[in-house]
Amino acid sequence: MSLETHELRKAFGGVTALDGATVSFHEGKVNALIGPNGSGKTTYFNCVTGMIRPDSGRVTYRGRDLTGKAPHRIARAGLGRTFQLCRTFPRMTALENVLAAVPQGGLRSAKAKGDIERAMSWLTRLGIEHLAESEARDMSWGQQKLLELAGVLMAEPETVLLDEPAGGVNPALLDRIGALIRELNAEGRTFVIVEHNMDLVMSISDHIVVFDRGRPIAEGPPSVIRSDERVLGAYLGV
Ligand code: ADP
Secondary structure, three states: OOEEEEEEEEEEOOEEEEEEEEEEOOOOOEEEEEOOOOOOHHHHHHHHOOOOOOOEEEEEEOOEEOOOOOHHHHHHOOEEEOOOOOOOOOOOEHHHHHHOOOOOOOOOHHHHHHHHHHHHHHHHHOOOHHHOOOEHHHOOHHHHHHHHHHHHHHOOOOEEEEEOOOOOOOHHHHHHHHHHHHHHHHOOOEEEEEOOOHHHHHHHOOEEEEEEOOEEEEEEOHHHHOOOHHHHHHHHOO
């Protein structure tokens, strides 16, 4: 197991967002976290990555307790993440955006040169190297999502959490993102993906966890999840 949570709870005022979420994600796999709107997926990501502190429960990564740790400590432990609403610096170029992901990047020339080469190779890998000198704000939504991912990969995370990688992305790019996730996974990276596009989830995931009302109600490979009655019930509200 890679990323695990035990009895994670989080309430906002009277609203219970996480209701004792005990979940294990598999190392070296493409894992998906799905569930209806409001089922707690974003809150879960936020607790796991240190953006918010759970009320109770535990987060462990490769056996290390990360509960309540600051986001940069969690990133240093090997967990990278993207955001649903995509975080880039709009007035910086694509290359500058990726370099901004390196701590103290650009201070010493030898390091900076290596960093620039590495940043360019990530932009190339994601198919946006021709936009290296373009400002992020001039790039399409899908290109900005790829740019954000390039920045995350710059930190060489072992595990990558993606919050709706397909959200708002055109169909052509969607196929590329799916293929890219599988490729990066084949190289050894673990993925945990929150995604609403079921075609994508079913085609790229090895293991799926389904949330309903702040806790998992089913888990397994796509073939099992597709026909699980509890899952259909949660989505259809029956
Ligand atoms: P999902 O990502 O599955 O759509 P969320 O984690 O965003 O679910 O939300 C779970 C529940 O917690 C929802 O009822 C939502 O309205 C509530 N919630 C999430 N964040 C906050 C917040 N900052 N303040 C108040 N309620 C919140």
